[in-house]
Amino acid sequence: MKMLEIKNLHASVGDKEILRGINLTINAGEVHAIMGPNGAGKSTLSNVLAGRDGYTITQGEVLYKGENLLELAAEERAQRGVFLAFQYPVEIPGVSNIYLLKAALNAVRKYQGLDELDAIDFLSLVRSKLDLVKMDEQFLHRGVNEGFSGGEKKRNEILQMALLEPSLAILDETDSGLDIDALKTVSEGVNGLRSADRSIVMITHYQRLLDYIEPDFVHVLSDGKIVKTGDKELAKELEKTGYSWVQQGQAE
Amino acid sequence: MSEQEQINEVLATDYQAGFVTDIESDTFPPGLSEETVRKISRMKDEPEFLLEWRLKAYHHWLTLETPEWAHVNYPEIDYQAISYYSAPKKKTDGPKSLDEVDPELLRTYEKLGVPLDERARLAGVAVDAVFDSVSVANTFQDKLAEDGIIFMPFSKAVHAHPELIKKYLGSVVSYKDNFYAALNSALFSDGSFVYIPKGTRCPMELSTYFRINAANTGQFERTLIIADDDAYVSYLEGCTAPMRDENQLHAAVVELVAHDRAEIKYSTVQNWYPGDENGVGGIFNFVTKRAACRGVSSKVSWTQVETGSAITWKYPSIILQGDNSTGEFYSVAVTNNMQQADTGTKMIHLGKNTSSTIISKGIAAGRSQNSYRGLVRVGPNAENARNYTECDSLLMGDQCGAHTFPYIEVKNPTAQIEHEASTSKISEDQLFYCKQRGLDADDAVSMIVNGFCKEVMRQLPMEFAVEAQNLLSLSLEGSVG
Ligand SMILES: Nc1ncnc2c1ncn2[C@@H]1O[C@H](COP(=O)(O)OP(=O)(O)OP(=O)(O)O)[C@@H](O)[C@H]1O
Ligand SMILES: [Mg+2]
Numbered sequence: 001m002k003m004l005e006i007k008n009l010h011a012s013v014g015d016k017e018i019l020r021g022i023n024l025t026i027n028a029g030e031v032h033a034i035m036g037p038n039g040a041g042k043s044t045l046s047n048v049l050a051g052r053d054g055y056t057i058t059q060g061e062v063l064y065k066g067e068n069l070l071e072l073a074a075e076e077r078a079q080r081g082v083f084l085a086f087q088y089p090v091e092i093p094g095v096s097n098i099y100l101l102k103a104a105l106n107a108v109r110k111y112q113g114l115d116e117l118d119a120i121d122f123l124s125l126v127r128s129k130l131d132l133v134k135m136d137e138q139f140l141h142r143g144v145n146e147g148f149s150g151g152e153k154k155r156n157e158i159l160q161m162a163l164l165e166p167s168l169a170i171l172d173e174t175d176s177g178l179d180i181d182a183l184k185t186v187s188e189g190v191n192g193l194r195s196a197d198r199s200i201v202m203i204t205h206y207q208r209l210l211d212y213i214e215p216d217f218v219h220v221l222s223d224g225k226i227v228k229t230g231d232k233e234l235a236k237e238l239e240k241t242g243y244s245w246v247q248q249g250q251a252e
Numbered sequence: 253m254s255e256q257e258q259i260n261e262v263l264a265t266d267y268q269a270g271f272v273t274d275i276e277s278d279t280f281p282p283g284l285s286e287e288t289v290r291k292i293s294r295m296k297d298e299p300e301f302l303l304e305w306r307l308k309a310y311h312h313w314l315t316l317e318t319p320e321w322a323h324v325n326y327p328e329i330d331y332q333a334i335s336y337y338s339a340p341k342k343k344t345d346g347p348k349s350l351d352e353v354d355p356e357l358l359r360t361y362e363k364l365g366v367p368l369d370e371r372a373r374l375a376g377v378a379v380d381a382v383f384d385s386v387s388v389a390n391t392f393q394d395k396l397a398e399d400g401i402i403f404m405p406f407s408k409a410v411h412a413h414p415e416l417i418k419k420y421l422g423s424v425v426s427y428k429d430n431f432y433a434a435l436n437s438a439l440f441s442d443g444s445f446v447y448i449p450k451g452t453r454c455p456m457e458l459s460t461y462f463r464i465n466a467a468n469t470g471q472f473e474r475t476l477i478i479a480d481d482d483a484y485v486s487y488l489e490g491c492t493a494p495m496r497d498e499n500q501l502h503a504a505v506v507e508l509v510a511h512d513r514a515e516i517k518y519s520t521v522q523n524w525y526p527g528d529e530n531g532v533g534g535i536f537n538f539v540t541k542r543a544a545c546r547g548v549s550s551k552v553s554w555t556q557v558e559t560g561s562a563i564t565w566k567y568p569s570i571i572l573q574g575d576n577s578t579g580e581f582y583s584v585a586v587t588n589n590m591q592q593a594d595t596g597t598k599m600i601h602l603g604k605n606t607s608s609t610i611i612s613k614g615i616a617a618g619r620s621q622n623s624y625r626g627l628v629r630v631g632p633n634a635e636n637a638r639n640y641t642e643c644d645s646l647l648m649g650d651q652c653g654a655h656t657f658p659y660i661e662v663k664n665p666t667a668q669i670e671h672e673a674s675t676s677k678i679s680e681d682q683l684f685y686c687k688q689r690g691l692d693a694d695d696a697v698s699m700i701v702n703g704f705c706k707e708v709m710r711q712l713p714m715e716f717a718v719e720a721q722n723l724l725s726l727s728l729e730g731s732v733g
Contacts (some may be wrong), residue, residue, distance in 0.1 A: 043400040052684050078690040094703030100689065103699065107690030143703065160689065 001028040002066070003168055003199040004049075004067035009060035009061045011048050017058070018044045026168075029196040033210055034203045035235065036221035037243045043087055045221070046170045050084040051077045064168065078104075078228045079111035083166030085157035087203075092144040097156065101126060101163055108164055128164040133189045150177035158189045164196050169193070170201045175209040186214030207239040220246050271358045273465050277384065279338040282468065284331045289438050291318035292337055294578050296407050296436035299414055309427035309437030313454075316431045322594040323655055324563050324622040326499070326536065331520035334501060336439050338469040339386040353389045357381075360463065368501030378403055380444045380460040384469060387442050392456065402447040403458050404634065406474055409445035416447055420478055424507035424544045424571070428693060432503040432538040432565075436472045443473035448483035448514075454597060457713055459488040464506075464524070464535070477507070479514035481547065486517040488716055495525050497533045499562060504539045512547030512574070517555070519712050520568075521720050526727075529618070531590025534562025543597075545577035545606075553580035554597065554601040555711040557720045559727040564592060567625065569598035572606035572634075579608040582708040584720075586701075587652070596626035596657075601637035601667070611706045612643040616652035623655040630667040637667045645675045646704050648697075648728070 011019040018041045026032055034042055048055050049062065051074030056135050062069040064117040069077060092100065104114045117125065120184050130137060130173075155176050161169055171190070175183055189215050202213065210218070210232050218235045220228040220243070227246050228234065236242065280291065291309045293303040318328075360383070373715060378392035380403065387405030402413060410417055427437035444460040464471050479485055502524065503587050508516050518541075527534025537560075543552040554568040570579030581597040599608035608628065616622035622645065630637045645654035655675055678700055686696035702709065702721055712720055 013458075050684075050688050053680070073692075074684065074687040075690050075692050078688050084688050086685065086688075090679075090681045092682055092685070092700055092703055099699070100686070103691055103695065104689035107692075111547055111690075122398075164611075164689075250463040 001197075002026075003028045003064070004069075005028075005193055007061050007063075009045075009048070009062060010058040011044065011055045011059055013044075013049065018224055019048065021060070022221075022224070022226060024219065024226060026199045027200065028167075028199055029194075030216045031194065031200045031213065033215040033232075033235065034052075034201060034221050035205065035218065035238060040221045041224045043172055045226050045236050046084055046203065049077075050074060050082060051169060052070040062245065067226045075104060075107070079108055081108075081167035083161050083164055083169045085161060085169065086156075089148075089153040090147050091146050091148075093146050095144050096141055096146050098126065098140040101140070101143065101160065104160065107165055126163060129159055132162050132192060133159050134147055134185045135159055150214075151179060151182045154178055155182065155186060158186050160190060162193060165193075165198075168199050168201070170203070172203045173205065174202070175204050175206060184212065189200075198246040207235045210235050222246055255352075273332050273356060273715070275354065275465070276341040277465075278341055279469065280335050282333050282335045284334070284336060284439075288336050292439060292441060292486075295337065296410070298410055299377045299579050301414075301418060302410060305422065305427070306438050308440075309434050313431070313434035313438055316434060319431050321658075322565050322625070324565060324592040324594050324623060326563055326592075329501060331435075331534070333468075335469045336472070337441055338384040338465075339441075340383060342444055357383060357388050360465075360482040365443055374668035378456055378458050380405060380458075382442055382460060382462045382473060384441075384463070389446075396454070396456075398450040398661075399452055399453055400449040401452060401556070402445065404445055406440075406443040406445045406476065406646065409476075413445070414611035416478070417445070417476070420507065421474075421477055422507075424509060424542050424617070425505050425540050429540060433492070433505050433540040436474060436503050436505045436540070439470070440472045443475040443478075443504070444479040445475075446485060446487065448479045448485045448490060449480045450480045452480075453483070454485040457486050457488060459490065460513050461490045464500060466498070466503065469497060470503065472502075473503070473504045475506040476676075477516060477518070478509045479516050479550075481512040481514060483511070483514045485515075486519070486713055488519045488521070488713060490521045494546045495528075495533065497538050499527075499534060501536050502538070506539070508531065508541075508552055510543065510547060510550035510552050510574075510577075511544050513549045514547060515551040516543065517553050517713075518543070518568075519716060520554075520556040520718060521712075522556065522558045522560050523723055523727075525562075526560045526589065526591050527562040528621075529589045531562065533677070534591070535560065537564045537566065539564075539566040541566065543568075543570045543579070545570060545572045545574050545579060545603075547577070548574040548603075549576040550574050550576040551580075552583065553711065554706065555582040556584070556595075557708070557712070557723065558583070558585040558593060558595060559723050561650065564591075564593040564595050566595045567597055569600065570608065570609065571600045571602065572637075573602045574606075575603040576605045577603055578606070580612045580711075581608075581612070582711045583612045584615070584708045584724070585613070585622055585624075585704045586725055587617070588725060589618040589620060591618075591620040594622070594623040594625055596643075597623045598627040598629070599639060601628075601630045601634040601639070604633070604635045605637070605690065606634055607638040608640075610639070610641040610643070611707050612641075613708055614643070615648070615701060615704070615728070616645065616654045616655050617648035619651045621653045621655070623657060625657040625659075627659040627661070628632035628669060630659045630664050630669070632663040634664050635666050637664065637668045639667075641669075641671045643673050644704070646701065647675065647677045694725070699726055701725075701728060
């Protein structure tokens with residue numbers, strides 16, 4: 001099954017065109033890595049897919065499970081299983097983490113026609129997910145990302161993903177800011193969530209992540225376009241040579 | 253829709269308590285003179301001392317000017333155009349039991365979520381229901397009387413306990429205190445009176461529910477609460493009014509007295525009609541609330557959730573006279589559309605080792621103005637006084653304003669004063685984050701705002717915390733997308 005089809009997607013902020021004709025098809029069960037230089041448009045692509053305001057789609061279309069994704073509101077996309085792990089997770093002071101987790105899970109369950117989980121079932125579910133990312137229970141009762149370290153914030157994103165069980169997860173630089181042990185834990189968490197009916201898009205700058213989570217495809221995004229696609233060997237090559245050669249190739 | 257448009261939409265919600273009760277009433281014609289004061293006193297068959305006090309207040313008021321220092325703007329009030337008394341017509345001398353209360357009135361309170369019947373009893377909350385200028389129902393009076401607790405309409409207490417009224421009325425807020433306090437002292441119609449005897453812990457929440465119904469009337473209620481040595485009481489007031497295009501004046505006075513080791517917890521959920529989105533109509537809420545911590549180790553805490561009124565002018569204050577006494581002020585003030593709020597507190601430290609805490613959360617949306625104004629004064633004899641103040645403002649959109657006016661006067665070098673302030677905006681990042689987790693805009697805003705106010709909301713008695721949270725969400729509904 002095709003999870004996501006991006007066809008000739010162009011997106012701008014104001015007069016500035018940032019995505020300049022993206023084509024990408026992701027099947028259910030696949031893991032894709034997107035790499036590319038700073039400012040290439042990787043986060044922009046994830047924001048556009050997740051439905052953030054402020055972008056104008058000037059051309060192209062995006063199908064998610066065969067449906068027109070771009071006409072859905074951000075929360076509708078989330079309820080239908082599109083999940084974005086943020087490059088910079090947001091702090092919400094005073095709102096306990098567990099409250100947000102519960103509200104998020106209930107929003108998804110409501111869309112699926114399921115009842116809200118009662119407090120006891122919810123807590124035992126959350127606890128099992130905490131184990132998965134090796135997070136202490138005290139994080140449930142702190143404000144959402146409030147005073148979390150960089151690494152703790154990233155773990156918290158994966159905790160949310162584990163709980164919400166999305167169909168399409170986009171992880172925007174989830175590996176940056178993680179120490180070596182945390183990288184391992186988070187990777188194990190993500191690997192545990194790999195399944196035949198779930199697709200994962202990982203945005204990263206480091207080949208190292210791909211040693212832990214093996215992608216089926218690696219794409220290079222540069223200047224708003226996918227300029228090269230390969231398997232995990234491509235990431236190794238990039239590690240050695242940098243992006244100058246793909247960018248040169250593009251200019252030809 | 254942009255985030256801003258969505259914010260505006262969330263904010264554009266109807267006022268739920270805006271209906272009018274169709275009931276026959278006795279209403280004074282508009283106008284204010286010495287005769288108006290006498291007439292009110294006569295209606296209530298008051299003892300001579302009270303009439304004299306009212307008249308002194310009236311003559312003092314005539315010498316005063318409207319205060320203009322608050323950060324609010326409104327057209328001049330024509331005091332001759334207001335009616336100063338309105339009461340539902342009644343057959344008997346005032347209801348003795350709920351069976352005698354006009355069913356139309358019972359329905360009104362039911363609709364407002366304040367059932368006065370059996371169900372209210374289950375909730376364990378005693379209610380005094382004040383409709384325009386009079387108390388129309390008062391539950392649990394007899395049960396409370398078994399413990400020696402007095403909880404009754406002010407107008408009744410004047411007859412039943414004149415010695416207490418004489419002793420305490422005006423002892424915290426003198427009729428000379430300010431323009432609106434003088435006006436209230438001359439014209440007050442009803443309100444609640446509470447006395448908790450020595451060593452008594454009031455076994456249930458006491459509450460007064462104020463409803464303005466009649467058009468073109470002012471409401472001037474007076475509440476007096478006394479906690480004798482080692483007594484405890486938790487008291488809550490709620491307020492609503494119909495939607496009308498004219499502004500209506502509400503000028504209340506509340507006095508609290510806490511004796512040795514006594515504690516009074518006073519909570520307000522203020523939801524007077526705020527006016528429409530263009531600022532037409534709404535209540536002018538000019539209120540003087542003050543507590544005296546007279547006894548040693550006494551404690552008073554004010555908690556207020558202010559969502560209503562076109563204009564709010566209100567500074568619940570505490571005079572910390574007794575050594576080791578404690579004062580607390582927790583406030584959430586929400587303004588939307590064209591609302592203006594200038595609210596805060598005064599903590600006056602006179603005794604030794606007195607301490608006070610001020611937590612103020614202002615939320616401004618639409619084109620509203622939201623100001624915190626607070627005074628912390630430490631007198632020369634107040635050794636080791638402490639104050640902690642935190643005032644935070646949250647802005648929604650870019651057409652509203654939040655302001656803080658802190659005043660600190662310290663006359664004793666041992667004082668420790670801490671002040672923290674912050675201003676933030678509900679960011680698009682926060683909204684998008686919540687939406688990406690499946691929450692719609694209203695739920696996201698309400699969650700973020702409730703998080704912002706958490707420290708204050710958790711001070712409210714359980715029974716009212718939920719109501720207050722809903723009210724917060726309602727008054728901000730449509731403010732984002
Ligand atoms: N709202 C905006 N207004 C103006 N320019 C923007 C906006 N959002 C993104 N851009 C620009 O678009 C380009 C792509 O940004 P984006 O964040 O998508 O890059 P990225 O590939 O994620 O980079 P990094 O690897 O540094 O995270 C950058 O030049 C950025 O400055
Ligand atoms: Mg990025």
